[in-house]
Amino acid sequence: MIKDELHIKICENFKELNAWFDSKSNDFAFPFYSSYDIRESEFKVAPVDANIFPAGFNNICSVDQESATEKVKNYFKSHYPNLSGTIALVTEAHTKNAYYWQNVYTIHGLLKSMGLAVKIAIPSEEKQEAIKVESIAGNELEVNFIYKQGDSLLINNEKPDFIISNNDFSVIFDDWKNGIEQPMNPPYELGWYQRRKSQFFMHYNNLALEFADLIGVNSEHLLVHTQAHKDFDINSEDSRETLAQEVDKMLAGLTDKYSATKISETPFVFIKNSSGTYGMGIQQVASGDEVRGWSYKARKKMKAVKGGGSIDELVIQEGIPTVFSNENETAEPSIYMIGDQLAGGFLRAHSKKGPRDNLNSPGAIYKKLCISDLKVKALDCPMENVYGWVAKLGSVAIAMEAKKANIAFKNYSY
Numbered sequence: 001m002i003k004d005e006l007h008i009k010i011c012e013n014f015k016e017l018n019a020w021f022d023s024k025s026n027d028f029a030f031p032f033y034s035s036y037d038i039r040e041s042e043f044k045v046a047p048v049d050a051n052i053f054p055a056g057f058n059n060i061c062s063v064d065q066e067s068a069t070e071k072v073k074n075y076f077k078s079h080y081p082n083l084s085g086t087i088a089l090v091t092e093a094h095t096k097n098a099y100y101w102q103n104v105y106t107i108h109g110l111l112k113s114m115g116l117a118v119k120i121a122i123p124s125e126e127k128q129e130a131i132k133v134e135s136i137a138g139n140e141l142e143v144n145f146i147y148k149q150g151d152s153l154l155i156n157n158e159k160p161d162f163i164i165s166n167n168d169f170s171v172i173f174d175d176w177k178n179g180i181e182q183p184m185n186p187p188y189e190l191g192w193y194q195r196r197k198s199q200f201f202m203h204y205n206n207l208a209l210e211f212a213d214l215i216g217v218n219s220e221h222l223l224v225h226t227q228a229h230k231d232f233d234i235n236s237e238d239s240r241e242t243l244a245q246e247v248d249k250m251l252a253g254l255t256d257k258y259s260a261t262k263i264s265e266t267p268f269v270f271i272k273n274s275s276g277t278y279g280m281g282i283q284q285v286a287s288g289d290e291v292r293g294w295s296y297k298a299r300k301k302m303k304a305v306k307g308g309g310s311i312d313e314l315v316i317q318e319g320i321p322t323v324f325s326n327e328n329e330t331a332e333p334s335i336y337m338i339g340d341q342l343a344g345g346f347l348r349a350h351s352k353k354g355p356r357d358n359l360n361s362p363g364a365i366y367k368k369l370c371i372s373d374l375k376v377k378a379l380d381c382p383m384e385n386v387y388g389w390v391a392k393l394g395s396v397a398i399a400m401e402a403k404k405a406n407i408a409f410k411n412y413s414y
Helices: 002-012 014-025 062-079 098-112 197-215 237-260 288-292 296-301 385-404
Strands: 033-040 045-051 086-090 117-123 131-134 140-149 152-155 162-165 226-229 269-273 282-285 314-318 330-338 341-350 365-368
Touching: 002 014, 002 045, 002 197, 002 385, 014 197, 014 385, 033 385, 045 197, 045 385, 062 098, 062 330, 062 341, 086 098, 098 117, 098 131, 098 140, 197 226, 197 314, 197 385, 226 237, 237 269, 237 288, 237 314, 282 288, 282 296, 330 385, 341 385
Parallel strands: 086 117, 086 162, 117 140
Antiparallel strands: 033 045, 033 330, 131 140, 140 152, 226 314, 269 282, 269 314, 330 341, 341 365
């Protein structure tokens, strides 16, 4: 398995890699948290999605949740050493999603470990009375509404000192987009209303090239080939034809790359909404003809966007089959970060999907994958290195996205 080879090479170059990563980290500011869906195949290990507003902290094992409290404290100590007062945890408006509120409950607990007051709040255009919601584990939460007044965000006429966002801002909040006085992390400007997957994967692949060179492996073992496709119109036959041609071109390139590295896998690609989330706006295809033959149902699927709107920019991405597959279910690891530190993870599993399918879809379940359990010494370095380093590269790629877009982290400069 390629993961074993990567692990050995990482261990052999452990000190050099850490020095390289530290030099990279010193140039950037990292968002408070992030998560990475990772695919491990027989021939590569790479991220297939990166989320700056992760909503699965409840799926992290209890041991990792406990150790994450120290990482949260260290993050705020280094980034916001003078923080005091109240933190607003801004959430999605998923008032009926008990699993989501378990995620919020978990984040709320991590933030409260710092000894500060934490209020949960949903973005609103006006002041509203707080509501009660219940998580899947039966935890009752008081959920407030946070609204803008002047240059500040308020909860019941009170001004929180700091804002942690777990709302991915797929939709522009007109009342919020300019001049928010309080620091917000992750910044509002990293929301999906303007962020693009193509930028993340461009930065990740550039870092993977450096990383592969440092440890002396073929970069194909870490790259995930991704191409931006702009000005897309699902209702236009000409636009779909252009997309089909680009799909065939990428598949031909992948066929050549696989042949050169003796990979027997038949290539396929995912077509994704470049600003998508929640597994929406995704299609798997193995030829341009499949795009040309999209049914009404398939075309409708490529219109699905969280919060409404339309899809006008796509990414065409190399498909990576997962090795976590048997007759009962298929799975993929997801790794969570606090800043640039590993915080935990889990396996996303699906009993009705195959190794080439998108697993971030209805019916997925979550299984234990503790970072702490993986820290078995082998060649004097921890076993979580392969997934962990892929996630670390991802965290730097996100920081590079923010810096290139000139998105500042208030109270913390680059």
